[in-house]
Amino acid sequence: MQQLANGVWRLQSGQPEAHTPVSLRETEMKTEALEKLACEGRPPFTLEEVAVKRTARGVNIELPLGAEEQIYGFGLQLHRVNHTGRKKVIRVNSDPIADTGDGHAPVPFYVSTAGYGVFVDTSRYATFYCGTNLPKGASEHKQFETKSVATSEIELYGYQTASGERSVVIDVPFAEGIHVYFFEGPDLISAVQRYNLFSGGGCLPPLWGLGMWYRAYSAARNEDVQRLAEGFRNDRMPVDVFGFEPGWQTKAYSCSFVWDESRFPEHESMLDSLYGMNYKVNLWEHLFVHPTSPMYQALKPHSGNYEVWEGLVPDLAVKEAKEVFADHHLREFVDKGISGFKLDECDSSDFVHSNWSFPDIAEFPSGMDGEQMHNQLGTLYQAAVQAPFEVAGKRTLSQVRSSGALASPFPFVLYSDLYNHKVFIRGIVNSGFSGLLWTPEVRQAESPEDLIRRIQTVVFSPLALLNCWRIPNPPWMQVDREKNVRGEFLDNYEEVRDVCRELFELRMSLIPYVYSSFAKYSFEGLPPFRALVMDYPDDPNTYGIDDAYMMGESLLVAPMVTGETKRSVYLPKGRWWDFWTNKPYEGGQTYECTPGLRHIPVFVKDQTLLPLAKPLPYVSDDCTFELTVRAYGSAPSDCLLYEDDGSSFHYREGEYNWVKLSWHPDHQGAIAHSGNYDGCKYKVVSWEAIR
Amino acid sequence: MQQLANGVWRLQSGQPEAHTPVSLRETEMKTEALEKLACEGRPPFTLEEVAVKRTARGVNIELPLGAEEQIYGFGLQLHRVNHTGRKKVIRVNSDPIADTGDGHAPVPFYVSTAGYGVFVDTSRYATFYCGTNLPKGASEHKQFETKSVATSEIELYGYQTASGERSVVIDVPFAEGIHVYFFEGPDLISAVQRYNLFSGGGCLPPLWGLGMWYRAYSAARNEDVQRLAEGFRNDRMPVDVFGFEPGWQTKAYSCSFVWDESRFPEHESMLDSLYGMNYKVNLWEHLFVHPTSPMYQALKPHSGNYEVWEGLVPDLAVKEAKEVFADHHLREFVDKGISGFKLDECDSSDFVHSNWSFPDIAEFPSGMDGEQMHNQLGTLYQAAVQAPFEVAGKRTLSQVRSSGALASPFPFVLYSDLYNHKVFIRGIVNSGFSGLLWTPEVRQAESPEDLIRRIQTVVFSPLALLNCWRIPNPPWMQVDREKNVRGEFLDNYEEVRDVCRELFELRMSLIPYVYSSFAKYSFEGLPPFRALVMDYPDDPNTYGIDDAYMMGESLLVAPMVTGETKRSVYLPKGRWWDFWTNKPYEGGQTYECTPGLRHIPVFVKDQTLLPLAKPLPYVSDDCTFELTVRAYGSAPSDCLLYEDDGSSFHYREGEYNWVKLSWHPDHQGAIAHSGNYDGCKYKVVSWEAIR
Structure with a gap:
């Protein structure tokens, strides 16, 4: 068991494969930040407790699982939060319609409430059996109760989970050896932080991205x-x-990566006009390169042996392919002011009527096969598209439909074509376990109520996105697609728009708080959005919560979906304050909330200093946030706000400040900037005591 | 390319695995019957056309796929009939909620409208890519049309199928070698017959089973x-x-295989009473053996290394385990008059909230791993439960929830916990391509209409089953479960019951026709229920039909589902007669049918002699069927009815007759028995000319 950094351990067995998340990554772990996280300096398992076996089908790993342990992680799992007793297959897929492990961003990493993390370094479709089965004979001497006869499926299958000497069994196909990484706690959240810091730390989006x-x-x-x-x-x-x-684009499905001048004559002057109105511009694309693309000939020798939608599949693990791709993006887009991209269809489809993408047996010039490429495509693609921004010295925040292991440094946010609102909320809860970001985008709505409920969720998410690709007019004008296309608007569209504006403005006032949460993600690996169990691992009431989450350290958000007039919210121990009414609630219990249509339940942790900005119409490079600081409770702790230029990489050279807000009961509060950034983004205009 | 029998060819590449469908089977191919099927005596592909490659991930097979070819098969696929352009994974699963290939009985076998079949002898989760992708560069020099911009998912994904130099690519994981079997046509149905005869022929159920x-x-x-x-x-x-x-059972989930005397005191006298009323008795079970079972200690050394539901998983590929299992079934059940079993949960679950079964990496004493065992469990289990019936000299017809390759000789019918009626109808259409039988069982109904529609489908299926495990009273008394449990009955239950009785009696009158169709399955490999494309492979209108099928050679059945008052039915070329009204229809076109609630569209092929029996209340050993023979068209062909004792294996020694019905316009018809069976099951009581 080799120690790689403070609290990070590696076990090698046999000869690991050449292409794995670790071998393919370009970032380095944040050793110094890892040093600062206290731990015992002892791997969570002894060598004797970890059984690794080479079989005809690959590598088989078995790890103990304690009776009370709860297992989380495995990437963007949309159908379940607590994976204890379940089987999960780490296989990228665009339509994860069931709780199989498949998804846009499955990750071979899990964390336990016992306070450790396990990462299996493989790009294979590995299967994790999380305490699903007991070994033969384990039940032989149990006392059995007289059965009652089941007359429904729930009775038959519902209670059938294994208890007793459980283990986590991992099936890594085709590999002849493996590296397994262990992350110490002492608690679940520290194990996640360590995994993120091992990955290279969390991303830091530009301010405008929020x-x-x-x-x-x-x-x-x-x-x-x-x-x-x-x-x-x-x-x-x-x-x-x-x-x-x-x-x-002139061609899409597959892509030409060339502006369509018939739709957008003089597109550069159109872009100038958008820039002039202070918009950032993001362009959709996918990876498959159409024969009419100027990149086609250069990419052809560096592509896989099958086409997708008539296009090449460039092998971005090959330096030349990545360069052709990144250079085109730099020259044609980033240098011309484009701020980001939406990387679509880098997953793969199996569960819907139109399956697509390359076969698992496809061959790529790098030596990867289709299976490995599927699980790596999301991160390779992110790396290739991030490259021109690094060259240009500009941060991006972009979108991607597939991601995977070690992805926390990528400034990309996941999205999905699935659209169940509860599933989307669960995505926020789950993404934080595995170094991922997720947007529960608003795409369509069955009613103004649905629209408002969905917007409420996105404004309390990493990326506040309305994806109106199917409607020509804003959804607050008309939610019905056909009518929207015909230009028939709601009678009360002004009223709906006003509610939407209020929510948009709420998002704008949260930017300093969210940006600072992202800075902690970047420097300390602390996920800005996370499940309650991460902050309260000793409270079993949080173990199954999949519809409420922490936004930063201080806000507990519990979204609502259309049709609901009330919902129950569990508040962990301690006092909490209603974000809207300032009413205090004692934690350790569940409340029935009826916030009305304009609000969702949001609670502020006791002793919080919460900075809220006066809403800006947009974030420009030279903007300043005028803050009202709300002081919750009798003796609020200091609040650290992060400050830098908001758009370049100078922060990596130390050009940033931590702005300390402190509360003094007598003379209200104080603000103190410290650090090497010489600008000033924050100004406190008022303090509000809430008791 | 080795010729194994007339029209059956085998290609070997590398060293095939020790455990495959062929190596594990106990039946032998029907060489003589194969001899009788005419063919060219040339394998469908030359050696040069078949590319087999050994890679780090297993064996990779590539076969040509013509531009017009349509691909069918892959076992009990519930979500699609025509697999051209699709990816199918041969992986057993109990909840095939999407069109992935997973299912109760996936089979690595496909047939083409070009008139051949391909069987890959593997128990692995093989993946078949049926013309999904073109090779790199294939589209480089195409002419591209100016695109229109898509504003819906259907536009984006709908038309995106590969055309051009297609192939079928097969990914067999972990194997170091493979046997591929090729079946000649000349047409699709002959290729299926050959596959079934290679499997050992179709099963012959006992008469009572129908x-x-x-x-x-x-x-x-x-x-x-x-x-x-x-x-x-x-x-x-x-x-x-x-x-x-x-x-x-005293214990179920897992099973004790012991009668529960608290619920069934003196169960033997209860059984005697049932036998006295001329019932056959079928017992539910699954394979997992509870510690309290008398078989537990004997099976323990011959079981896999993980438990399922506290029970052993016996390795039925090991002789000792099979014997313990078969002996218990013989002694405790078959010798005591039990006629069959329902073998539940021999699949495996991934797609629902409660996944279960053993891991793919499980180890079994035979040397099989969990993956292989999953795909073989259904057929191994059928073989073990069929064994005691062979010893007792009694035929069974039983149920099983999982099956696989080479299964046609097993007298077992598949069923599912899925319950969409259209999906169930598709199951009948699809099962015939791969040597499987399927019942679209009636389990619950949302209304009397739904009940009747579902019963109509089962009476035109291999097994006419009402599975009322959730309700204490017959469904015609009350379809609502809660009310049924409380004993509150429908006001018009007598009316509903009368409609049901009419359908039950219809089933009884079809028995001679269905039994004879099964005899052709047994002797000639001809599926008794099959897709229209099998009989009409040159008619592209049949290629996508997934809601109508042939029952035997002469009946075209088009079920209806609740809520429908009409449906369209495509009739292939030739004349057809409405089964209910005797009205003639010209084929080669589609008709809108409105048969009312008591009927579904059923059409009789022109020139058919259709024998319908006077309905019996039950099938006893000494029963006789009094036939009315309907003569459709101007000069009906002879009809061959199959006749034997209906319950023993004496037919294997030639104790059976073919009873020829012939039509003579002058003196109506004639019946002639020929063969070595000295009983007489059929008596014609009348002839009806329908013109």
């Missing part, structure tokens, strides 16, 4: 874009990012 | 069974088989 995003109609033309962009400003709807869907 | 089946309430006790059994006789509801659900 504003509102709007993706426009796929069939939009120049004039439609102009109309929408001006409309948001005229209607005082804060929007920072304007997204183009496939229609911007 | 009557009505009723599975009783899981929590039923002695007195409840008696009440139901007497009720059917009093109400003149023809029922042949009475099924017990888990409640009969």
Whole structure:
């Protein structure tokens, strides 16, 4: 068992494969930050407790699982939070319709309430059996109760989970050897932090990335874009990012990566106009390269042996392919002001009527096969598209539909074509276990109520996105798609728009708080959005919560879905304050909340200093946030706000500040900047005591 | 390319695995019957056309796929009939909720409209890519149309199928070598027949197995069974088989395989009473052996290394385990008059909230791993439970929830916990491609209409089963479960019961026709239930039909589901006669049918002699079928009815007759028995000319 850094251990067995998440990554672990996280300096398992076996089918790993332990992680699992007793297959897929492990971003990493993490370094479709079965004979001498006869499936299958001498069994196909990484705690959240720091730390988005995003109609033309962009400003709807869907390219499915001049004549002047209105621009694409693309010939020798949708599949693990791809993006887009991309369909489809992507047996020039490439495609693609931003010295926040292991340094946010609102909320809860970010994007709505409920969830998420690719007019004008296309608007659209504006503005006031949470993600590996069990691992009431989460350290968010007029919210021990009414609640119990349509349950942890900004219409480079600081409780702790230029990589050279807000009961509060950034983003305009 | 029999070819590459469907089977191919099927005597592919490659991940096979070819098969696929352009994984699973290939009985066998079949002899989760992808560069020089911009998922994904130089690519994991079997046509149906004869021919059920089946309430006790059994006789509801659900055992989940004397005191006298009323008795079980089972100690050394539901998983590929299992079934059940079993949960679960079964990495004493055992469990289990019936000299017809390759000789019918009626109908259409039988069992109904629609489908299926394990009273008394449990009956239950009785009696009159179709399955490999494309491979209109099928050679059945008042039915070229009204229809076109609630569209092929029996209340050993023979068209062909004792294996020694019905316009018809069976099951009482 080799110690790689403070609290990070590695076990090798046999000859690991050449292509794995660790061998393919380009970032380095944050050794210094790991040093600062206290731990016992002892791996969570002894060598004797870890059984690794080479079999005809690959490598088989078995680890103990205590009777009370609860298992979390495995990436963006959309169907379940607590994986104890379940089987999970780490296989990338675009339509994870069931709780199989498949998903946009499955990760061979899990953490336990016992306070440790396990990462299996493989790009294979590994299967994790988390205490599903007992060994033969384990039940032989049990006392059995007289059975009652089941007359429903729930009775038959419901209670049938294994208890007793459990283990986690991991099946890594085809490998002849393996590296297993162990992360010490002492608690669950520290194990996650260590995994993120081992991955290279969390990403730090540009400030503008935390504003509102709007993706426009796929069939939009120049004039439609102009109309929408001006409309948001005229209607005082804060929007920072304007997204183009496939229609911007001459060919999409597969992609040409070339502006379609028939829809967007003089697209550069259109972009200038958008930039002039302070929009950032994001372009949709996927990886498959159409024969009409200028990159085609250069990429052909470095591509896999099968086409997808008539396009090449470039092997981005090959330096030349990555360079061709990154250079085109730098020259044609990033250097021309484009701020980010939406990387679609880098997953793979099996569960819907139209399956697609390359076969698992595909061969790539790097030596990877299709299976490995599927599980790595998301992160390889992110690395290739991030590269031009590194060259240009500009941060991006972008979107991606697939990710995987060691992904926390990538400034990309996951999304999905699935659309059940509860599933989307669960995505926020789960993504934080595995170094991922997720947006429960608003795409369509069955009613204004549904629209509002979904917007409420995105404004309390990593990326506040409205993806309106199917409708030419904003959804607050009309939620019904057919009517929206015909330009028939809701009678009360102004009222709906006002509610939406209020929520957009709420998002704008949360930016300093969220940005600082991201800074802790970057420097300390602390997930900005996370399950309650991460902060309260000793409270079994949090173990199964999949519909509420922490946003930063101080806000507990419990979204609601359309049709609900009330919901129950469990508050962990301690006092909590209603974000809207300032009413105090004693934790350790469950409350029935009826916040009305304009609000969802949000609670502030006791003794919090919460900075809320006066909403800006957009985030410009030189903006300043005017803060009202709410002081909850009798003696609020200091609050550290993170400050830098908000858009470059200078922070990596130390050009940032920690701005300390402190509360003094007598003279209210104080603000103190310290660090090497010489700008000033924050100004406190008022303090509010809430008791 | 080695010729194994007339029209059956085998290709070997490398060293095939020790455990495969062929190596594990106990039946032999029907060489003589294969001789009788004409063919060219040339394998469908030359050696040069078949690429087999050994890679680090197993064996990779590539076969040509013509531009017009349509691919069918892969076992009991519930979500699609035509697999061209799709990916299918041969992985057994109990909840195949999507079109992935997973299912109760996936089979690594496909047939093509070009008139050949391909069987890959593996128990692995092999993946078949049926023309999903083109090789790199294939699209480079295509002419591309100017795109229109998609604004919906259907537009984006709908048309994206590969055309051009396609192939079928097969990924067999872990294997170091493989046997691939090729079956000549000349047409699709002959290729299927050859596969079935290679498997050992189709099964021949006992005559009683073709009557009505009723599975009783899981929590039923002695007195409840008696009440139901007497009720059917009093109400003149023809029922042949009475099924017990888990409640009969002292322990179930896992199983003790011992009668529960608290629910069924003196169960032997209860059985005698059922036998006295001419019921056959079927017992539910699964394979997992509870510690309290008398078989436990004997099976323990021959079981896999993990428990399922506290029970052993016996390795039925080991002779000793099979013997212990078969001996217990012979001594305790078959010798005591039990006629069959329902083998539940021999699949495995991944797609629902309660996954279960052993891991793929489980180890079995035979040397098989969990993956291989999963795909073989269904057939190994069928072989073990069939064994005592062979010893006793009695045929069974039983149920099983999982099956696989080479299964046609097993007298077992598949069923599922899925319950969408259209999916169930598709199961009938698909099962015939791969040597499987399937019952679209009636389990619950949302209304009397739903009940009737579902019963109509089962009476035109291999097994006419009502599985009433969740309700204590017959469903025609009350479809609502809660009310049924409380004994609150429908106001018009007599009316509903009368419609049901009419359908039950229809099933009884079809027995001679269905039994003879099964005899052709047994002797010639001809599936008794099959897709229209099998009989009409040159008619592209049949290629996608997944909601109508042939029952035997002469009946085209098009079931309806609740809520439908009409449905369209495509009739292939030729004349067809409405089964109910005797109205003629010209084929080669689609008709809108409105048969009313009491009927579904059923059409009789022109020039058919269709024997319909006077409905018996049950099938006893000495029963005789009094036939009315309907003569459709101007010059009906002869009809061959199969005749034997209906229950023993003497037919294997030639004790059977083919009874020829011939039509003579002048003096109506003639019946002629020929063969070595000295009984007489059929008597023609009338002839009806239909023109």
